[in-house]
Amino acid sequence: MRILSIFYSGFILLLLACGTTQVPKQVSYLGYPVSPKIKADTALINLLQPYSMEVNRTMNNVIGFTPTTMTKRLPESGLGNFMADCMKEMATQKFGLPVDIAFMNQGGIRASINKGNITIGNVYELMPFDNLLVLQELKGSVIEALMNHIAADGGWPISKGSSFKIKNKQAVDIIINGKPLDRNATYITANSDYIAQGGSDAAMLKPFPFQNKGYLIRDALIEYIKQITASGKPVDAKIENRVTSSNNE
Amino acid sequence: MNRRHFIKQTALASSAVMASTVAGTALLSAQGIPEQSLLTILHTNDVHSRLDPFPMDGSRNQGLGGVAARSSLIQSIREENNPTLLLDAGDIFQGTPYFNLYKGEPEMKAMSKMGYDAVTMGNHDFDAGIENFANQLQHVSFPVVISNYDFASTPMEYNYKPYTIIQKGKQRIGILGVGIELEGLVPKNLYGNTVYKDPIVAANETAEILRQKKCDLIICLSHLGDKYSDNKVSDEILAKESRNIDLIIGGHTHRFFDQPRKYTNKDGGDILVNQMGWGGIQMGRLDYNFSSIKRKISPKAHTVVIMRKPNE
Numbered sequence: 023m024r025i026l027s028i029f030y031s032g033f034i035l036l037l038l039a040c041g042t043t044q045v046p047k048q049v050s051y052l053g054y055p056v057s058p059k060i061k062a063d064t065a066l067i068n069l070l071q072p073y074s075m076e077v078n079r080t081m082n083n084v085i086g087f088t089p090t091t092m093t094k095r096l097p098e099s100g101l102g103n104f105m106a107d108c109m110k111e112m113a114t115q116k117f118g119l120p121v122d123i124a125f126m127n128q129g130g131i132r133a134s135i136n137k138g139n140i141t142i143g144n145v146y147e148l149m150p151f152d153n154l155l156v157l158q159e160l161k162g163s164v165i166e167a168l169m170n171h172i173a174a175d176g177g178w179p180i181s182k183g184s185s186f187k188i189k190n191k192q193a194v195d196i197i198i199n200g201k202p203l204d205r206n207a208t209y210i211t212a213n214s215d216y217i218a219q220g221g222s223d224a225a226m227l228k229p230f231p232f233q234n235k236g237y238l239i240r241d242a243l244i245e246y247i248k249q250i251t252a253s254g255k256p257v258d259a260k261i262e263n264r265v266t267s268s269n270n271e
Numbered sequence: 272m273n274r275r276h277f278i279k280q281t282a283l284a285s286s287a288v289m290a291s292t293v294a295g296t297a298l299l300s301a302q303g304i305p306e307q308s309l310l311t312i313l314h315t316n317d318v319h320s321r322l323d324p325f326p327m328d329g330s331r332n333q334g335l336g337g338v339a340a341r342s343s344l345i346q347s348i349r350e351e352n353n354p355t356l357l358l359d360a361g362d363i364f365q366g367t368p369y370f371n372l373y374k375g376e377p378e379m380k381a382m383s384k385m386g387y388d389a390v391t392m393g394n395h396d397f398d399a400g401i402e403n404f405a406n407q408l409q410h411v412s413f414p415v416v417i418s419n420y421d422f423a424s425t426p427m428e429y430n431y432k433p434y435t436i437i438q439k440g441k442q443r444i445g446i447l448g449v450g451i452e453l454e455g456l457v458p459k460n461l462y463g464n465t466v467y468k469d470p471i472v473a474a475n476e477t478a479e480i481l482r483q484k485k486c487d488l489i490i491c492l493s494h495l496g497d498k499y500s501d502n503k504v505s506d507e508i509l510a511k512e513s514r515n516i517d518l519i520i521g522g523h524t525h526r527f528f529d530q531p532r533k534y535t536n537k538d539g540g541d542i543l544v545n546q547m548g549w550g551g552i553q554m555g556r557l558d559y560n561f562s563s564i565k566r567k568i569s570p571k572a573h574t575v576v577i578m579r580k581p582n583e
Contacts, residue, residue: 043569044308044442044487044561046517050580051531052556053547054344055335058324062339063346069384070322070338073377077368142368147326152319152365152395225500236398236458 081143086247088257093134097188097267100259101135102126102179105148105243107259109155110181112242113212116235117157122199124181124212125168127222130239131179140247140257149240153214156232162198162205167226169193169203175223177265181212187268194268214239308441310488311353312557313345316522317393317549318359319366320378325550336551338381344554345385353558354440357386360522361393361450361494364404366550374399379410387413389435391448391492392420393522397461402426416448416492419473421466434477436484442561445481447516448492449474449509451523470495470504471512478515485566488559491516496523497532497546506544510534517573518543518557525549531557531577540572556580 092101109124133147160168169186172178173193180186186196196203213227220228250257324337349355359382364375375396382390392415396404405426408415418433434447449470453462474491481489491509498507506521513536527548536542547555558580 041566042563043485043566045564045569046488046559046573046575047307047562048560048576048578049531049543050558050560050578051545052580052582053527053529053553054556055553056324056337056340056344056551058334058340060340060343062337063342064339066339066342066381066384069380070377073369073373074323077372080368080372146368150366152398234458236461 081141081146083142084139085142085145085244086140086251086257088135088137088140090258091134091137092257092259094128094131096128097177098261098263098265099131099179100261102128102131103182103262103264104257104259105131106179106181108243108246109212109214109239112237112246113155113157116155116237116242117233119157119210121157121181121212122209123165123184125172125217126179127214127217127224128175128178129222130214130216135257142244145240145243145247149243151214151216151239153216153239154234155237155239155242156213156215156218156234158211158213158218158227158230158232159208160211160227160230162203162207162209164226164230165198165209165211166193166196166203166205168224169196171224171226172265177267180264182262182264185264185266187266189268308561308563309353310439310442310444310559310561311348311351311355312358312490312518312520312555312559313348313355314358314360314520314545314547314555314557315341315551316360316494316520316547317362317525318378318551319362319395319549320364320370320375321367321550322369322377322381323367325552332550332552338385338551341551341554342381342385348556354442356388356437356439356444356490358446358490358492358520359387359390360492360520360546361391361448362395362522362549363390363393365395365398370398374403375407376410379407383410383412387411388437389414389416389446389448389492391415391417391494392431392450393494394451394453394457397453397457397465400461401463401465405430416446417450418447418477419449419468419470421468423464423466425464427465433473434481436481436486441563442487442559443485445478445484445486445489446492447474447477447481447489448494450494451496452504471509474509474516475512475514478513482515487561488518489516491519493519493521494523495521497521497526497528497544498524506546507532507534510536510542510544512537513542514538516542517575518545520555521546527553528555530579533575533577536572538572540570541575543575543577 106124106126114121173188174191183199186193218232325332414435415431498505526546531543531545
């Protein structure tokens with residue numbers, strides 16, 4: 023028996039010594055859409071249920087009111103102005119610095135806000151991204167380059183007190199915080215971290231550091247709407263000729 | 272680990288002898304037909320707390336995603352009875368009110384229920400602080416693998432692994448992870464004392480360990496991003512600078528790859544990179560076909576053929 027088992031182990035060791043390995047040879051790939059046609063797994067629905075009940079209650083929370091439907095539009099929209107104003111105001115409050123101008127990239131506006139009550143859920147639809155509100159110190163010449171990019175892109179929302187005209191896809195007559203742009207001056211700008219890092223082809227901003235307090239633009243919007251409501255006012259946003267097109271393009 | 276592997280191999284070998292299939296295998300080899308085996312890899316990235324499908328609001332992604340549908344899909348693929356791995360490349364957290372309210376608890380529970388085998392960390396997984404991420408790991412049954420973050424004296428110190436080795440069917444799979452530079456991306460107070468290290472160096476060192484531990488396939492879960500217009504480190508750069516890694520499951524840049532990208536690694540072998548967008552809108556599948564060959568003649572650099580899987 024003992025001899026047999028030694029023989030047996032020896033045989034196995036021999037097998038291992040000339041052991042095999044598995045080598046990848048061929049890969050087939052597929053991306054499955056996770057579509058609503060797939061039946062939902064009830065185990066997961068049950069797992070989520072206590073959480074989703076509470077989430078829905080929060081999402082349905084009314085935080086404000088607007089008398090008009092706000093929709094995004096080029097080259098300027100009330101909704102975009104509202105968002106850019108929110109960024110300027112909340113960045114000023116959060117960072118404690120005098121912000122000269124705020125930019126909101128047009129592509130970052132993801133929904134309209136319908137007239138009537140505004141819920142937390144509406145704000146999530148408007149700003150589903152987890153973009154952070156950040157501050158950047160920029161030279162006037164850099165802002166001019168950004169404005170030219172914005173003009174070529176058809177116009178992005180900018181905050182109250184600032185304006186420019188789009189002429190031949192260039193930004194002209196640039197006013198920052200009530201004064202004509204000075205290429206050599208330094209301005210404090212509020213932006214999303216996405217844009218500050220060169221997103222949406224704003225590569226000219228990329229070399230410049232930004233201050234970040236981990237504050238989401240979505241949270242800024244919620245806080246801003248709550249502040250307006252607390253002051254007894256509705257949320258209202260108008261087109262104020264901040265961005266105008268001086269020729270037909 | 273090595274000893275367990277030895278015992279497993281021995282057990283496999285013994286059962287092979289008992290079943291007298293050795294002769295059959297020898298016959299197959301003699302005829303020059305290599306013995307084949309299959310591994311299915313399912314993967315997601317940047318799901319961003321998307322537990323429910325996207326809301327029916329007329330937007331492009333309406334109705335897509337959600338853990339309940341994903342779970343059914345995973346189950347139906349598992350019923351094909353191939354050894355199956357389920358992996359995620361990070362940014363599990365942040366993006367829906369679930370995260371704002373529960374800081375990742377339902378996300379972690381849902382992933383455990385679906386049977387994830389391993390995940391790595393994305394920058395947004397720090398969004399409620401490193402201590403919160405470590406706390407949420409009480410709800411998981413899978414390891415968090417990351418080899419280029421030094422978590423010494425952070426709440427993650429004893430809550431992660433530089434790599435994990437999983438035996439699935441005939442394959443011994445080594446899985447490591449790499450994370451993106453946190454400075455400038457995540458506020459310092461959220462990542463605390465976490466020290467970022469060069470992901471290429473860390474990935475190659477870890478992959479070498481996995482090779483020595485006789486892994487048949489080495490997978491890197493990466494949250495570096497697929498590629499950038501400047502020379503910022505990315506999956507593309509890692510792939511070209513890597514040794515021993517067969518596959519990078521990527522994330523961060525939210526790209527929907529139509530097909531995996533193939534690169535040549537430092538040893539002249541093939542390495543694949545794949546990424547599946549974000550939000551759980553899609554789930555990736557890679558079916559790996561393996562050939563059984565003698566270990567001592569096994570090449571250092573693998574060559575793989577890529578093809579689209581027919582949609583049944």
